[in-house]
Amino acid sequence: MDSLPDKPxxxxxxxxxxxxxxxxxxxxxxxxxPFGIAFGAAALGTTLxxxxxxxxxxxxxxxxxxxxxxxxxxxxxxVAAIVLTxxxxxxxxxxxxxxxxxxxxxxxxxxxxxxxxxxxxxxxAITLQAMMNGRRDLGILLGTIIMQWPxxxxxxxxxxxxxxxxxxxxxxxLDVLIAGVFATSVVGLYRGRSDILPWVAAVAGTVAALLWLxxxxxxxxxxxxxGLAGLWxxxxx
Amino acid sequence: MNNFLAFDSVAVIAIAGMALATLLTxxxxxxxxxxxxxxxxxxxxxxxxxxxxxxxxxxAAAMKGDPAMWxxxxxxxxxxxxxxxxxxxxLSGMAIAIGLRLLGLFPA
Numbered sequence: 387m388d389s390l391p392d393k394p395x396x397x398x399x400x401x402x403x404x405x406x407x408x409x410x411x412x413x414x415x416x417x418x419x420p421f422g423i424a425f426g427a428a429a430l431g432t433t434l435x436x437x438x439x440x441x442x443x444x445x446x447x448x449x450x451x452x453x454x455x456x457x458x459x460x461x462x463x464x465v466a467a468i469v470l471t472x473x474x475x476x477x478x479x480x481x482x483x484x485x486x487x488x489x490x491x492x493x494x495x496x497x498x499x500x501x502x503x504x505x506x507x508x509x510x511a512i513t514l515q516a517m518m519n520g521r522r523d524l525g526i527l528l529g530t531i532i533m534q535w536p537x538x539x540x541x542x543x544x545x546x547x548x549x550x551x552x553x554x555x556x557x558x559x560l561d562v563l564i565a566g567v568f569a570t571s572v573v574g575l576y577r578g579r580s581d582i583l584p585w586v587a588a589v590a591g592t593v594a595a596l597l598w599l600x601x602x603x604x605x606x607x608x609x610x611x612x613g614l615a616g617l618w619x620x621x622x623x
Numbered sequence: 624m625n626n627f628l629a630f631d632s633v634a635v636i637a638i639a640g641m642a643l644a645t646l647l648t649x650x651x652x653x654x655x656x657x658x659x660x661x662x663x664x665x666x667x668x669x670x671x672x673x674x675x676x677x678x679x680x681x682x683a684a685a686m687k688g689d690p691a692m693w694x695x696x697x698x699x700x701x702x703x704x705x706x707x708x709x710x711x712x713x714l715s716g717m718a719i720a721i722g723l724r725l726l727g728l729f730p731a
Contacts, residue, residue, distance in 0.1 A: 413710055435629040438638060445642040455641065463633050469640035476648040478676065483652020485673035488666050491656065498653050505649050507680065514673055515709075547627070557724060559717035562695035565684035566713035569696055572677045573703040581674060588675035592682040605679050612675020613668045620667055 397490045399497050399524040406521070407529020410512045414567050415533040417560045421449055422541020425456075429546055432459040436546035443542035447504060447535055450602065451475040478605040482510045485609075489517040490524050497524055504531035508564075511571040518575055580620045587615035691728070695720030 429439035509530030591611030699716030
């Protein structure tokens with residue numbers, strides 16, 4: 387019950403997987419547009435040129451880090467602080483990648499590393515859910531990137547060139563869309579009672595981190611609380 | 624208005640540094656794990672950590688939400704539990720939040 391693959395399947399990298407990933411990401415990819423527009427428009431409030439903002443979205447492709455550095459973007463540019471902030475804001479990806487590794491660890495690094503370079507929070511959640519349900523196909527992760535990257539970069543260009551304030555996130559229900567991607571993944575991940583204690587631990591760790599720590603440390607702390615609680619709750623198996 | 628074609632060399636270096644730092648975090652987890660032997664215990668730890676990361680993201684989003692968002696999110700979870708179709712669940716939850724806000728019951 388608690389072992390990794392529900393229906394053990396060899397790790398693969400197929401075109402069908404790419405399609406499947408693209409299909410699963412379709413509704414979510416909509417939400418990248420208003421945030422891309424908002425980022426492009428916000429970047430114009432700093433010394434960033436539209437070309438630089440688009441370059442940042444294209445090669446960094448990390449919304450939360452990009453918004454975080456806008457606050458630092460002033461002349462003279464604090465390059466070290468900008469790079470360090472990007473690393474810290476994105477440090478959660480290290481844990482996410484490690485958690486995905488058992489499903490695709492048998493695949494060659496020349497496939498895994500380049501594709502993991504485009505892994506977003508939502509892409510990770512969608513891929514993890516598919517893999518836990520037995521579909522161990524690296525193509526799924528690539529599909530999530532194909533559906534998100536053009537929208538994020540295009541949205542940035544639109545915001546930076548047109549300079550509009552973007553869509554009203556709440557009016558269009560995009561807050562539910564974004565949280566819903568992660569919430570439905572949680573439901574899809576449930577395997578049995580041994581999951582309950584880790585999830586309660588994750589909620590407790592997240593609330594504590596949100597109350598007492600800045601930034602998005604809550605993601606790492608919530609994850610690690612669940613990991614440790616999971617070891618404890620399944621210690622007799 | 625900033626000039627579209629202006630590429631300041633220091634800004635480009637900073638952006639390249641951001642991209643590299645982000646790349647390290649995204650590849651880093653896979654890279655580190657490729658040096659580790661996966662024991663059943665470690666697999667369990669990683670599996671529960673992954674679930675915890677998801678729970679953390681949902682918890683934080685819900686704490687920042689309003690009643691219309693909670694209603695939409697609850698509907699999405701409920702439909703997912705019943706039908707196991709994530710796209711149907713998410714789009715239904717969105718529709719409920721949009722509807723509640725349109726009705727003005729829970730102003731955005």
